[in-house]
Amino acid sequence: MSESLDLREQLYNDRQSGPADRIQLPREAVTRLWGLMIDLDPDILKPNPWFPPAETPEAFHTGIAPALERHHILRYAEIRFTGQGLHAIVWFVEPVDLMTAADQQHWNAIHEVLASTVPSDSAAPTLIGLTRPIGSTNSKTGGVVRTLKAGTPISASALEEWVQEVATKPFETIGLILFGATRISPCPYCNRSDSYLELSSDAGTCYGACGSVQLKRLFEPFVKVEEIDSTKSKSRKAATRTKKTGRKNRSTGRSKPKSRRRKRS
Numbered sequence: 350m351s352e353s354l355d356l357r358e359q360l361y362n363d364r365q366s367g368p369a370d371r372i373q374l375p376r377e378a379v380t381r382l383w384g385l386m387i388d389l390d391p392d393i394l395k396p397n398p399w400f401p402p403a404e405t406p407e408a409f410h411t412g413i414a415p416a417l418e419r420h421h422i423l424r425y426a427e428i429r430f431t432g433q434g435l436h437a438i439v440w441f442v443e444p445v446d447l448m449t450a451a452d453q454q455h456w457n458a459i460h461e462v463l464a465s466t467v468p469s470d471s472a473a474p475t476l477i478g479l480t481r482p483i484g485s486t487n488s489k490t491g492g493v494v495r496t497l498k499a500g501t502p503i504s505a506s507a508l509e510e511w512v513q514e515v516a517t518k519p520f521e522t523i524g525l526i527l528f529g530a531t532r533i534s535p536c537p538y539c540n541r542s543d544s545y546l547e548l549s550s551d552a553g554t555c556y557g558a559c560g561s562v563q564l565k566r567l568f569e570p571f572v573k574v575e576e577i578d579s580t581k582s583k584s585r586k587a588a589t590r591t592k593k594t595g596r597k598n599r600s601t602g603r604s605k606p607k608s609r610r611r612k613r614s
């Protein structure tokens with residue numbers, strides 16, 4: 350069934366499925382947005398109790414489900430096994446029409462912020478990322494794409510409002526999703542037995558060895574060292590960007606480290 354091998358599915362425009370090289374569009378060509386995809390890749394994660402990698406998609410999903418349930422947006426996402434990792438797909442009740450370049454930049458920025466709220470693959474493109482259609486086969490693994498959890502569509506405005514909330518208190522909002530508490534003992538950054546970490550709006554405070562833990566370090570307990578640089582730049586950029594509210598002067602695209610492995614999904 351070679352025709353079902355390695356198909357991709359748009360979350361934009363006409364929601365076409367087909368080979369990636371036929372349906373992939375540049376950001377400038379995205380005029381209607383049906384949903385946003387977050388690439389949850391267990392390969393970038395190091396062992397940790399809050400967002401743990403796992404061998405099977407079911408075990409991975411079960412392990413991260415509590416964190417996703419604490420997430421005001423991703424708790425509504427469809428969770429799709431891609432044959433390799435998981436895609437969390439936030440579907441909109443009504444598609445968003447992107448009438449101007451400013452609209453495209455605005456929604457690209459929203460997607461970047463959403464991606465920065467969980468340990469996700471920072472190499473995954475925003476706005477134009479493709480998922481894989483249900484029932485198709487991932488030729489790299491032989492895995493068949495399937496839904497692990499059905500999604501509930503949300504309003505696009507609910508996502509916009511939540512992104513503003515993240516901007517006002519990024520460390521606290523994201524930290525609470527990931528750690529499940531505002532006080533974590535021992536501190537996940539130094540792991541000293543007598544330490545603890547308290548979340549505040551812009552940073553964490555370690556009563557142990559670390560002192561202040563800045564936003565750029567937020568994902569250190571979750572993501573492998575070689576992935577940290579890109580994660581840092583992602584969360585820092587996203588936080589900086591969302592503080593500048595409105596639709597003006599947003600840059601598109603994310604800087605990517607030169608040596609990133611090629612994106613696979």
Ligand SMILES: [Zn+2]
Nearest residue numbers: 536539555559
């Ligand atoms: Zn510490």
